[in-house]
Amino acid sequence: MAVSDRGAAPQAAEPTSPSATPPALIALDWGTSSLRASLMARGPDGHGLVVEETAFPWGIMATPEGDFAKALDIATGDWTRRHPGLPMIAAGMIGSAQGWQEVPYLPCPAGAGDLVATLAAQPPVPGTALRIVPGVRQGGELPDVMRGEETQIVGALELYPSLWQQSLLVLPGTHSKWVRIRRGRIEGFTTYLTGELFALLSRHSILGRPAMEAGAPPDRPLSRAAFERGVSVTLRAPSRGITSLLFSTRSLVLSGGLDAIDSLDYLSGLLIGDEIRAARTDAPAGVPIAVIGASGLSQRYDFALSLAGITGVPLISGAATTGLWRIASGLSSDNPSRESLS
Amino acid sequence: MAVSDRGAAPQAAEPTSPSATPPALIALDWGTSSLRASLMARGPDGHGLVVEETAFPWGIMATPEGDFAKALDIATGDWTRRHPGLPMIAAGMIGSAQGWQEVPYLPCPAGAGDLVATLAAQPPVPGTALRIVPGVRQGGELPDVMRGEETQIVGALELYPSLWQQSLLVLPGTHSKWVRIRRGRIEGFTTYLTGELFALLSRHSILGRPAMEAGAPPDRPLSRAAFERGVSVTLRAPSRGITSLLFSTRSLVLSGGLDAIDSLDYLSGLLIGDEIRAARTDAPAGVPIAVIGASGLSQRYDFALSLAGITGVPLISGAATTGLWRIASGLSSDNPSRESLS
Numbered sequence: 001m002a003v004s005d006r007g008a009a010p011q012a013a014e015p016t017s018p019s020a021t022p023p024a025l026i027a028l029d030w031g032t033s034s035l036r037a038s039l040m041a042r043g044p045d046g047h048g049l050v051v052e053e054t055a056f057p058w059g060i061m062a063t064p065e066g067d068f069a070k071a072l073d074i075a076t077g078d079w080t081r082r083h084p085g086l087p088m089i090a091a092g093m094i095g096s097a098q099g100w101q102e103v104p105y106l107p108c109p110a111g112a113g114d115l116v117a118t119l120a121a122q123p124p125v126p127g128t129a130l131r132i133v134p135g136v137r138q139g140g141e142l143p144d145v146m147r148g149e150e151t152q153i154v155g156a157l158e159l160y161p162s163l164w165q166q167s168l169l170v171l172p173g174t175h176s177k178w179v180r181i182r183r184g185r186i187e188g189f190t191t192y193l194t195g196e197l198f199a200l201l202s203r204h205s206i207l208g209r210p211a212m213e214a215g216a217p218p219d220r221p222l223s224r225a226a227f228e229r230g231v232s233v234t235l236r237a238p239s240r241g242i243t244s245l246l247f248s249t250r251s252l253v254l255s256g257g258l259d260a261i262d263s264l265d266y267l268s269g270l271l272i273g274d275e276i277r278a279a280r281t282d283a284p285a286g287v288p289i290a291v292i293g294a295s296g297l298s299q300r301y302d303f304a305l306s307l308a309g310i311t312g313v314p315l316i317s318g319a320a321t322t323g324l325w326r327i328a329s330g331l332s333s334d335n336p337s338r339e340s341l342s
Numbered sequence: 343m344a345v346s347d348r349g350a351a352p353q354a355a356e357p358t359s360p361s362a363t364p365p366a367l368i369a370l371d372w373g374t375s376s377l378r379a380s381l382m383a384r385g386p387d388g389h390g391l392v393v394e395e396t397a398f399p400w401g402i403m404a405t406p407e408g409d410f411a412k413a414l415d416i417a418t419g420d421w422t423r424r425h426p427g428l429p430m431i432a433a434g435m436i437g438s439a440q441g442w443q444e445v446p447y448l449p450c451p452a453g454a455g456d457l458v459a460t461l462a463a464q465p466p467v468p469g470t471a472l473r474i475v476p477g478v479r480q481g482g483e484l485p486d487v488m489r490g491e492e493t494q495i496v497g498a499l500e501l502y503p504s505l506w507q508q509s510l511l512v513l514p515g516t517h518s519k520w521v522r523i524r525r526g527r528i529e530g531f532t533t534y535l536t537g538e539l540f541a542l543l544s545r546h547s548i549l550g551r552p553a554m555e556a557g558a559p560p561d562r563p564l565s566r567a568a569f570e571r572g573v574s575v576t577l578r579a580p581s582r583g584i585t586s587l588l589f590s591t592r593s594l595v596l597s598g599g600l601d602a603i604d605s606l607d608y609l610s611g612l613l614i615g616d617e618i619r620a621a622r623t624d625a626p627a628g629v630p631i632a633v634i635g636a637s638g639l640s641q642r643y644d645f646a647l648s649l650a651g652i653t654g655v656p657l658i659s660g661a662a663t664t665g666l667w668r669i670a671s672g673l674s675s676d677n678p679s680r681e682s683l684s
Contacts, residue, residue, distance in 0.1 A: 143594060191586060191593070193585045193589050204546060238581070239620065241534070241619065243536055246535045251486050255485040271585070278581065
C-alpha cells in the first residue's frame, strides 16, 4: 500500500467510525506499562485511520502469566477472526530481551526506511503474523537506547513534515527522550529519568510525605503557580544540581514557604525544569522543537518550555498509530526507496 | 565542667573501658533511622569519653508504638538507675515536629555558643532530665534545614581546631550536607538528596534491576573501577544534568559496556560525583575540606573527592558524641562566653 504526500495541516490517526474501506492492519503499541491495540484501515488520502481500539494494563512486565500469545489473542482475536489474514505490527518493549521476541537495536542515524528494511528482513514472531519494529541505539561513551519512540517519531514526521529537515523532538514520559532529527532520521538522542524519578520521589521519599499527609488527591488539577516556581528555580540555578534543589521541596514546606498540598507540583516543576535546562543545550537556535503527545504531561512540558522562552511548540497526538501505519505501509510498498523513507 | 584546650592531634570520643571517673552524661544521637545512646565520663584532659554505648533501630519513625519515653528507658534505664541524676542530652530528629519535643531551628549563622544559650533557655522534655539540641535553618529563597548535623559539626571543630577559622564540612548520608564554617559558626549549608536517591533508585527503579538479577549481594565490596567511572562521567559533563546520566546505568549494561553486578557502584559514583561537582562551586580555593564520619560511605566520598582533585581530606570519627559532650559542657560551664563557644 502506498502512502501519499500530505498537505501542511497535521491530522492524527484518531479513532473514527467504521469506514466503508476494510481493515488493513492491526497495530500494537506494547510497552512497559500497557498494551494498546488498534484496528486500522486506509483513509481516503492513503493514511491510516483507527477504526477500533482497545487497551489493557498488560505492559511486558505485567502481562498475565507472561503469556504474550494469550494476551494478544484477548486483545485482537475478535478482529483476526472477523478479518482473517490481517498484517500485524508492534512497537515498544515487546521487542526487548524481556519481551516476546528480542529484536536488535538499529544504530543511529536511523529513519523510517532503515526500520522498514530491517523489519522486512526478519521473520515474524513464530506462529503469528506479528512483526516487531526494532528499537534504536546510540553508541559512544554513554550509549542510549529507545524502543517504541522511534515509531512515534516516524509518525510525528509524517504528521508534521516541517520537522523532517531538522528538529528536536521531545517525548515526555517515565524515561523522557529528546531526539535530534536531521533529514528524517534519528541522529542522536538523550534519555532523562524524569518521570521515574518523580514517581519514586512522590511515592517513596520524604519529599512526598507532606502532600500525602495534606490529603492531596492524586488527580487534583496542577497548581500552575507551584509548578512554575519549581521550573523557574532550576532555570535560574544552572550549576547547582537537581539533587540539592530537590530537597527544597521539603525545606520550603517546613519553613512555611510552600503549601504541602502543592508540593508535588513544585517537585514536578523542579524535575521537568532541570530536564529542559540540560536538554536545551542540545538545541541549536532556530531548530524547531515539538512535543510528541497531547496528554496532561505534554501540556505540562509545553508550559515549562514556555517559561524557558521556547514557545509555539506543537503537541503532536496520534504519533504511535500513524508511525505504525507508516512503517507497515513501507513493508508492503512497491517503492520503498522514496526519499521520505530515507 | 570546663573543656580544656587541645593539641593538634585529633582524638575522638571512642568507647573505652570504664574509667575511675564517674559517668557525667548520657548522650543521645536520635535520628530518623536509629537511636544511639552513650554513657560518657570526663577524660583526663576534660574531654568526654564514651564509657558504654548502645544502639537500637528506633529512629523517630520506627520507635515501638511511638513511645519515646519507653524507648529511652530501655536504652538508658540501666545507666540512670546505677547513676541517678545524670544530665541527659539529645541531638537529631527527636527534636522535630515528628519527634518527642519540637525544638525550633536556630537561624544561621549559628555556633556552639548559640546552641548552648538556646538549650539553657528552654525546659527539658517534661518528666525527664533530657534536653534536645535545636537544629539550624538557613533562610532565603531556598531555605534549608538540619537536625543533628549541627552537633556533629561542634564535635568536628573541637577535634580539628584547624577547621574553626574557615572550612567546608561534608556530612555524607541520606541527606548529605555541605556546611560552610567561618569562625566556628555555621554560616550556610546545602543539602543533597544523594543517599535517598541512591536507595530509591537501587531498590525501586529500572536501574536497580540488573544488579538484582545478577545476584549482587548487598554487602559486596565496592568495585572501585565502576564507582570511579561514574564519578568521572559526572565531573566531565557539568551541564548535562544527572537525570540523563542516571539512565546510562541502564544503557551501559544493555550495550555490554558495564557488568550488571557492578552497576550499582557506577550509579553510586554518578550520584556522589554529581554532588561533588555541584558543591565544589561553594568551595573557595584554599579553604580546607573535611568529611565527618569514617564509615565506608565517608571513604567513598574521600575517593570521589580525590578524583575531583581534592586530596588530603580528614575523615572525622566520633563527632556526634564529642559534640554532645561539648554542648553539655557549655550548659554547665561557669564561663559560657569563651571564644570557642562563639
